[in-house]
Ligand code: NZQ
C-alpha cells in the first residue's frame with residue numbers, strides 16, 4: 412500500500428428527513444444568507460426547492476437564488492453567479508441538484524474572492540486559495556461532487572471543458588435524501604451509476620498495483636452498484652436501491668476508493684484517462700451526458716491498455732464478476748481480463764447506455780478536434796496505467812467508434 416493522505420471533511424446528513432435539516436445546520440454555523448443554485452426545473456417540480464427554502468425561512472437564514480444552470484455548466488453561468496453573490500452579500504453557497512449545479516456553485520464559491528476572471532483557475536493562471544462554505548442538497552447521485560475536491564466547468568467560446576481541484580472546495584455539509592432521486596429518468600440513473608463505476612476504476616487502475624483494503628472497498632462498491640441499478644431502473648421508488656446508489660456515489664469519489672493507490676501521498680490516485688477522453692466529448696457537444704460518454708470511452712480505453720497489466724484486470728474481474736481464469740497461464744489471465752471488460756461494457760449497455768460514439772451522432776472525422784482539445788487540457792502525454800500520446804488517444808477513440 413502506497414503512502415496516502417485522506418481528507419474528507421464533509422458532514423453527510425443522509426436519509427428521509429435530511430432536507431429539513433438545511434436551515435438548522437446553516438444557522439448553527441452562523442451562516443446568514445445562502446445563494447441557492449439550481450438547474451432547469453427538476454428541483455422546482457419535485458418540491459425539493461420549496462422544502463429547502465421553507466427550512467431556511469424557519470431558521471432565519473436569508474436566501475437569494477440563481478436557477479437555470481445547464482448540464483455541463485458553462486463559464487458564463489459562473490461569472491453571473493459571482494456577480495450575483497457579490498451584489499447580494501451571500502456568505503455561502505447552497506446548490507440543489509446534481510454535479511453540474513454543485514460544480515457551478517463551487518466555482519462561484521472560489522471565484523468570488525478573486526479579482527481576475529474565474530477561468531484563470533481552469534487555465535492554470537491562478538491557484539485556489541480560499542472558498543466560501545458550500546452546503547449541498549444532492550438530487551442526482553453521479554459525479555460525487557458532494558464530497559469531492561474537484562470542479563468541472565465548460566467554456567463554450569473555446570470548446571473546452573476543464574477540471575480544477577483543491578481541498579478547500581470540498582462541501583462543508585451534504586444533505587442526501589434518496590427519495591429526492593425517485594424522479595430521476597432511467598438515462599440519468601444509468602449515467603450516474605456509470606460515472607461512479609468510472610470514478611472507482613480510474614483509481615483502481617492507477618498503475619500502482621494492489622492495495623488490499625482499498626481494493627476490497629472498491630470492488631464491493633461496484634458489486635453493490637451492479638446489484639442496485641437494475642432494481643432502481645425497474646422500480647424508481649425502490650428506497651433501498653436508491654439509497655445504496657446514492658451513498659456509493661459519494662464513496663466512489665471522496666477519495667476513499669483511492670487510498671494507497673496514488674504514486675505519492677500528495678496526489679490523487681489514477682491517471683483519469685477515461686475522464687480526460689470523455690471531457691473532450693462533452694466539451695464539443697454539451698448535450699452529451701458525462702456518464703454516457705464514459706460508458707463508451709472507458710471500455711475502449713480498457714481494451715487499449717489492458718496488456719500493460721492484465722493481471723490487475725483479472726483480479727478486478729474475479730472480485731466484481733466472479734470470473735475465474737482457467738489456469739495460471741498468461742493466456743488464461745489475458746482471457747479473464749478481456750472477459751472482464753466485456754462484462755463491464757455489457758452491464759453499461761444493459762442499463763441503456765450507448766456502446767459506440769456513433770450513438771451520439773458523431774462521425775470519426777471529429778477525432779482530430781478531440782485530440783487537439785485533449786492536448787490543450789492534458790499535454791502531449793497523459794495517463795498513469797499506461798502513458799498515452801496523441802496516437803494512442805486516437806486509437807482509443809477509434810475503438811470507441813467501432814465498439
Ligand atoms: O437541470 P435540472 O432540471 O435540475 O435537471 C437535471 C439535469 O438535466 C436532472 N436532474 C437532477 N436531479 C434530478 C434530475 N431530474 C429528475 N429528478 C432529479 N432528482 O439531471 C440532469 C443532469 O444533471 P447534472 O447535474 O448535469 O448531472 P451529473 O450529476 O451527472 O453532473 C455532471 C457534471 O459533473 C461533472 C461532469 O463533467 C458534468 O459536468 N463532474 C464533476 C465531478 C466533480 N465535481 O467531482 C466529477 C465527475 O467526474 C464529473 O466530471
Ligand code: ZN
Nearest residue numbers: 554606609701
Ligand atoms: Zn466522472
